[in-house]
Amino acid sequence: MSVISSIRRSARAALLFACATGALNAAHAQEPVGDESETITVTGRRISQSSEAIGEDKISNVVAVTREALLSAPSGISGLKMLEQLPGFNVQTDGALGLYEFGNSVQTRAFNLDQIGFVVDGIPTGRSDAFGGSPVFRYVDNENLGVVEASVGAGDVGLPSYSTLGPVVQYNSIAPQDEMGLFVSQSFGDDSLKRTFIRVNTGKVGPFKAYVSRTKLNSDLWRGPGTIDREHWEAQLHADLGGDSWARFKFVSNDFFDYDSPTLTRAQYNCASTNLVGQCGRDYAYLENVPNTTTGFAPTVPGVYYSNSNYANVYNLAINVRKDRLYGATFHAGIADGVWAESTLYWEDKGGYGVSPDTYANSLTRYTAQVQAGLAVTAPKGVQYGRSGVGGNRYGIANKLHWEQGNNIVEAGLWAEVDKYHRTQARYNTVDGAPDGEPNLDELVYLRRNYRSQRDTLQVSLKDTLKLMDDRLVLDVGFKGLMLDYSLRGYRDFDDYYRVVGGVGVAGWGPQINSAHYRDMFLPMAGVLYKLDGRSQIFASYAENMALPKGMDDIYAVTRTGTSALVPQPNPERSKNMELGFRTNQGQVYASIAGYYTKFKNRIQSITTFVEGGGASTETFYQNVGRVKAYGVEASGTYKPAFLNGLAYANANVTYNHAKFQDDIVASVTYATAGKYIPDSAKWIVSGGVTIEPASWLVANISGKYTSKRWSTFTNTAGSSVPAYTVFSGYVDIGDGFSLGPIKSVKARFNVDNIFDKDVLSFISSSVTGDGAFRPLSPRTFQFTISGEI
Numbered sequence: 116m117s118v119i120s121s122i123r124r125s126a127r128a129a130l131l132f133a134c135a136t137g138a139l140n141a142a143h144a145q146e147p148v149g150d151e152s153e154t155i156t157v158t159g160r161r162i163s164q165s166s167e168a169i170g171e172d173k174i175s176n177v178v179a180v181t182r183e184a185l186l187s188a189p190s191g192i193s194g195l196k197m198l199e200q201l202p203g204f205n206v207q208t209d210g211a212l213g214l215y216e217f218g219n220s221v222q223t224r225a226f227n228l229d230q231i232g233f234v235v236d237g238i239p240t241g242r243s244d245a246f247g248g249s250p251v252f253r254y255v256d257n258e259n260l261g262v263v264e265a266s267v268g269a270g271d272v273g274l275p276s277y278s279t280l281g282p283v284v285q286y287n288s289i290a291p292q293d294e295m296g297l298f299v300s301q302s303f304g305d306d307s308l309k310r311t312f313i314r315v316n317t318g319k320v321g322p323f324k325a326y327v328s329r330t331k332l333n334s335d336l337w338r339g340p341g342t343i344d345r346e347h348w349e350a351q352l353h354a355d356l357g358g359d360s361w362a363r364f365k366f367v368s369n370d371f372f373d374y375d376s377p378t379l380t381r382a383q384y385n386c387a388s389t390n391l392v393g394q395c396g397r398d399y400a401y402l403e404n405v406p407n408t409t410t411g412f413a414p415t416v417p418g419v420y421y422s423n424s425n426y427a428n429v430y431n432l433a434i435n436v437r438k439d440r441l442y443g444a445t446f447h448a449g450i451a452d453g454v455w456a457e458s459t460l461y462w463e464d465k466g467g468y469g470v471s472p473d474t475y476a477n478s479l480t481r482y483t484a485q486v487q488a489g490l491a492v493t494a495p496k497g498v499q500y501g502r503s504g505v506g507g508n509r510y511g512i513a514n515k516l517h518w519e520q521g522n523n524i525v526e527a528g529l530w531a532e533v534d535k536y537h538r539t540q541a542r543y544n545t546v547d548g549a550p551d552g553e554p555n556l557d558e559l560v561y562l563r564r565n566y567r568s569q570r571d572t573l574q575v576s577l578k579d580t581l582k583l584m585d586d587r588l589v590l591d592v593g594f595k596g597l598m599l600d601y602s603l604r605g606y607r608d609f610d611d612y613y614r615v616v617g618g619v620g621v622a623g624w625g626p627q628i629n630s631a632h633y634r635d636m637f638l639p640m641a642g643v644l645y646k647l648d649g650r651s652q653i654f655a656s657y658a659e660n661m662a663l664p665k666g667m668d669d670i671y672a673v674t675r676t677g678t679s680a681l682v683p684q685p686n687p688e689r690s691k692n693m694e695l696g697f698r699t700n701q702g703q704v705y706a707s708i709a710g711y712y713t714k715f716k717n718r719i720q721s722i723t724t725f726v727e728g729g730g731a732s733t734e735t736f737y738q739n740v741g742r743v744k745a746y747g748v749e750a751s752g753t754y755k756p757a758f759l760n761g762l763a764y765a766n767a768n769v770t771y772n773h774a775k776f777q778d779d780i781v782a783s784v785t786y787a788t789a790g791k792y793i794p795d796s797a798k799w800i801v802s803g804g805v806t807i808e809p810a811s812w813l814v815a816n817i818s819g820k821y822t823s824k825r826w827s828t829f830t831n832t833a834g835s836s837v838p839a840y841t842v843f844s845g846y847v848d849i850g851d852g853f854s855l856g857p858i859k860s861v862k863a864r865f866n867v868d869n870i871f872d873k874d875v876l877s878f879i880s881s882s883v884t885g886d887g888a889f890r891p892l893s894p895r896t897f898q899f900t901i902s903g904e905i
């Protein structure tokens with residue numbers, strides 16, 4: 116019996132088990148977080164509840180952003196940008212809200228975005244890459260979140276994720292309210308931003324209560340022509356099944372459309388180079404359509420009006436379209452005193468496409484060889500419409516059994532998932548070959564990719580928690596086992612469609628099949644927590660993790676020159692995480708500090724290059740770069756002095772991270788990366804803010820964040836560093852608790868991002884040597900929000 120068949124049978128067995136017990140879960144799903152009226156704050160209206168913020172009673176470093184902090188952020192902020200408030204996270208996004216999906220990067224310790232696990236209400240989100248994955252920002256809205264909790268180094272062994280090498284971030288939603296109600300929020304801002312959020316609560320109807328919300332956001336790009344359009348729906352139904360049993364049904368729909376903006380070279384940012392209309396610096400952008408009589412756009416091939424390669428830099432041939440749906444059902448069964456079981460079933464349907472331009476000259480070369488090889492293609496007419504389709508579905512089940520007896524807690528978990536993905540890539544004519552012409556999908560100019568991939572995952576886990584010395588000493592010991600199977604079948608790249616032999620196009624290798632299999636049934640985790648007194652704790656943890664190599668589609672969708680040989684199976688990424696920390700809650704002060712040491716081998720690193728014939732378009736490939744070691748300190752604290760009588764309080768986060776490659780990259784050329792800092796990793800990140808509450812109806816805050824120098828290359832090439840910078844933001848909330856007739860909780864909020872209009876490079880697309888590509892920090896941005904509920 117094949118391994119994949121074994122996993123599928125195990126998944127069916129898991130489903131039958133869950134149905135039989137009537138306890139269908141998420142490996143660590145939770146009873147939904149209470150609604151706004153139930154949110155507890157301890158030290159201020161804009162300070163996280165202290166026990167959550169510092170991870171009280173957790174055996175590893177756990178930090179959180181709670182509901183009050185989420186509701187103080189600009190409306191519509193992305194699920195990733197929320198993390199920049201936490202210690203240990205270096206978050207860079209494009210725009211004040213972070214909505215541009217290809218402009219997000221996250222670094223924590225030795226890991227980046229694709230090596231972090233994300234869980235939404237107990238449902239794992241899969242891989243985080245924007246092109247074919249399920250990034251978390253498509254599935255959350257900050258108004259519907261109760262808490263965002265991050266385990267920075269050693270997530271619970273029961274949490275479902277095949278991508279995490281330690282860090283896991285959980286997004287837990289609010290529960291529907293017991294009372295019927297309507298909440299409405301309207302935001303306006305720079306770049307013609309308009310965002311409407313509406314949530315309707317049914318109130319409690321018998322054993323049921325539910326809500327449904329809709330978000331509609333429209334905005335211009337902050338840099339260059341084009342727009343962003345997002346329509347987001349969420350619905351949740353909660354059912355009281357009696358006793359300690361409950362069920363939750365969840366639905367998310369996200370439709371997203373936006374235009375791309377280009378990355379910049381350093382020369383373009385420093386105005387040593389400009390685009391064809393003279394733009395440079397943070398104003399560098401794609402162009403609006405121009406006639407071929409404009410200087411620099413004259414035809415380069417007689418009779419082909421749009422043959423000039425400069426047309427590959429127009430904005431309307433660079434777009435992204437996504438339609439994603441997520442369905443989930445969680446069942447919690449209280450079996451006996453201290454014994455319960457949970458299960459979550461989920462299904463995700465995703466689709467969409469991206470468009471990038473291609474020059475006439477490049478398309479003609481590809482077309483000529485493919486027509487010689489006998490493919491049914493059409494001659495190019497001008498600039499090309501490059502369409503890359505993405506689609507697929509992902510479904511799974513996660514189960515958890517919790518058994519508490521005396522001072523001992525045993526938890527067992529089982530998670531199974533199937534993730535199917537379909538990728539296509541081809542170039543088509545537009546009407547008359549014009550850059551602003553409609554795509555003519557009946558005129559295929561050349562083919563590049565058409566493959567399907569599948570990831571099958573089975574994870575088992577077991578954890579024992581022992582409480583001793585009147586619960587002052589807590590010991591946590593557990594392990595997880597992970598079985599991963601991957602397969603790709605179809606046309607990987609050009610050589611499977613055609614090859615050039617003796618200067619003439621001939622038939623390619625045809626569709627191919629490749630697979631990979633990974634097993635490790637003992638990935639241990641151990642932790643200890645000692646309570647010095649009722650306010651202070653010492654904790655320590657150790658965890659080992661294995662992950663499916665990130666970018667598997669890109670690794671396997673490669674044809675090797677002169678042969679049909681398949682890419683060999685890459686080694687799985689592995690990590691060992693150790694940390695030691697202290698946390699305290701002293702009333703006026705609560706704080707935590709943790710030191711860590713991480714060993715990471717078989718790191719798969721993304722490398723970005725410019726697309727041939729694609730103007731400023733980029734594409735990413737992945738390569739094993741060997742071992743990485745990281746060590747550092749993460750500290751977080753909040754101080755509310757009693758002598759100010761609640762008028763003001765302050766918070767601060769400090770991260771020191773020393774992360775370096777341990778090996779050279781050995782390829783056709785050996786690159787000296789041993790001992791070099793990993794790209795985009797800041798050694799120091801310091802953030803903090805001051806909040807004042809001079810009256811019951813007024814809250815104001817100013818916050819700053821310092822990010823130290825980062826490298827854009829693996830080799831830390833001279834001149835490839837990005838300077839350190841500090842950026843400030845702030846908000847004013849007016850009307851807290853104010854009512855107007857039947858409308859209650861009327862509030863007005865002003866948010867400003869990048870208060871002092873700092874002009875710096877922020878986002879980095881790294882390269883092995885030379886220099887990287889960049890995105891600038893967005894300029895000063897204002898937003899006004901008014902909200903109320905009935």
